[in-house]
Amino acid sequence: MESLALYIHWPFCAAKCPYCDFNSHVRDRVDHAAFAAALRAELAREAARANAGGVRRPLASIFFGGGTPSLMRPETVAALVEDARRLFDPLPDLEVTLEANPTSVERDKLRAFREAGVNRASLGVQALDFAALSFLGRKHDVQDAIKALEFARETFPRLSFDLIYARPGQAEAAWREELRRALALAADHLSLYQLTVEPGTQFATLHARGAFSLPDGDDAARLYAATAEEAARFGLLPYEVSNYAKPGAESRHNLAYWRYGDYLGIGAGAHQRLTMPDGTLLAARRHRAPEEWLARVERDGHAVTEEEALTPRDRAREALLMGLRLAEGVDPARITARSTLPFAEAVDLRMLDTLREEGLLDWRDGRLVATRDGLLRLDAILPLLLN
Ligand SMILES: C[S@@+](CC[C@H](N)C(=O)[O-])C[C@H]1O[C@@H](n2cnc3c(N)ncnc32)[C@H](O)[C@@H]1O
Numbered sequence: 001m002e003s004l005a006l007y008i009h010w011p012f013c014a015a016k017c018p019y020c021d022f023n024s025h026v027r028d029r030v031d032h033a034a035f036a037a038a039l040r041a042e043l044a045r046e047a048a049r050a051n052a053g054g055v056r057r058p059l060a061s062i063f064f065g066g067g068t069p070s071l072m073r074p075e076t077v078a079a080l081v082e083d084a085r086r087l088f089d090p091l092p093d094l095e096v097t098l099e100a101n102p103t104s105v106e107r108d109k110l111r112a113f114r115e116a117g118v119n120r121a122s123l124g125v126q127a128l129d130f131a132a133l134s135f136l137g138r139k140h141d142v143q144d145a146i147k148a149l150e151f152a153r154e155t156f157p158r159l160s161f162d163l164i165y166a167r168p169g170q171a172e173a174a175w176r177e178e179l180r181r182a183l184a185l186a187a188d189h190l191s192l193y194q195l196t197v198e199p200g201t202q203f204a205t206l207h208a209r210g211a212f213s214l215p216d217g218d219d220a221a222r223l224y225a226a227t228a229e230e231a232a233r234f235g236l237l238p239y240e241v242s243n244y245a246k247p248g249a250e251s252r253h254n255l256a257y258w259r260y261g262d263y264l265g266i267g268a269g270a271h272q273r274l275t276m277p278d279g280t281l282l283a284a285r286r287h288r289a290p291e292e293w294l295a296r297v298e299r300d301g302h303a304v305t306e307e308e309a310l311t312p313r314d315r316a317r318e319a320l321l322m323g324l325r326l327a328e329g330v331d332p333a334r335i336t337a338r339s340t341l342p343f344a345e346a347v348d349l350r351m352l353d354t355l356r357e358e359g360l361l362d363w364r365d366g367r368l369v370a371t372r373d374g375l376l377r378l379d380a381i382l383p384l385l386l387n
């Protein structure tokens with residue numbers, strides 16, 4: 001039976017960062033008790049569906065994401081972890097991650113989150129440079145970030161943090177130096193994202209006005225190569241486009257998405273992929289606006305706005321789209337297992353050969369992998385590759 005990954009979304013932040021298009025909102029007041037009750041209600045409902053047939057599904061990971069889940073009350077996190085442990089069959093090494101912002105207020109709550117059952121922290125550091133943090137509109141400074149990292153390292157068995165690079169005017173030497181300082185802080189996992197300008201954000205407006213420009217393709221590629229080189233010196237290897245880990249420290253939760261496993265998504269705007277006992281794979285999405293999400297859960301017990309059974313072709317496309325992001329690539333047998341389509345029916349084998357000759361895809365140990373050039377063009381490759 002497919003094990004489950006559980007995502008829990010907290011849709012609030014202390015301030016909206018100018019680059020961010022996540023489902024995150026700033027509110028003067030949040031009714032914590034009502035949101036906690038609604039999250040628990042959605043979890044109970046999805047557990048009943050996931051466990052249809054009377055068997056408790058194995059649970060491999062829980063991920064509190066956002067928004068800023070470190071603004072949650074620790075007792076809400078504790079209640080949800082406890083519910084999940086009771087409702088499912090938790091694997092002995094259940095991974096429980098919480099995203100935290102490194103402001104001093106949230107640092108003081110880290111111990112309570114550990115006591116609530118969180119065993120992996122993911123800190124949104126974003127930069128270790130004063131000017132960059134201010135450009136990114138962050139509410140913490142470099143010292144806050146370092147203190148939060150040190151405290152998190154003492155508190156949690158596993159630690160990851162995010163940095164954003166390929167920032168305007170960022171020189172390769174300066175990025176290497178900043179990244180080395182970050183790597184010396186001894187996390188076992190890093191998410192290193194190139195800055196993107198997302199539609200609808202404050203950065204989109206500023207960028208359109210010419211207030212800043214991003215490094216061009218060649219510069220970004222050089223920064224990407226430098227990133228992998230520096231990470232490797234500290235024993236962190238890229239296992240996905242933006243994710244680096246010491247062997248064995250990969251995020252099990254995110255691997256479940258990329259390996260196209262089943263996942264439940266609870267909370268405003270969360271997505272879900274759930275295999276039903278008859279083999280149907282249901283894709284669901286919840287209402288994005290926090291207040292409307294809450295009202296719907298209070299009224300109906302859930303806030304699912306769309307749910308559809310994915311066709312075999314949808315499944316093959318999603319499994320390839322996710323799997324080709326991974327350094328390990330995709331096992332054709334997995335595509336078949338998840339889509340019900342033989343590999344030769346799911347993909348155009350002649351086109352696959354052409355893409356291989358063009359140096360965009362490759363076979364490695366019986367698995368299909370995207371080359372570096374291929375990764376940069378995944379969106380264009382997939383429609384060609386799929387039958
Ligand atoms: C939901 S946020 C992380 C949690 C937390 N709210 C925080 O900001 O620290 C996920 C991560 O995506 C990255 N991110 C968001 N928008 C981005 C963008 N436009 N370009 C690059 N990275 C971005 C940031 O590194 C951020 O930490």
Ligand code: SF4
Pocket residue numbers: 012013014015016017020021022024066067068101124
């Ligand atoms: S980057 Fe994090 S803190 Fe900033 S708005 Fe997005 S979710 Fe909130």
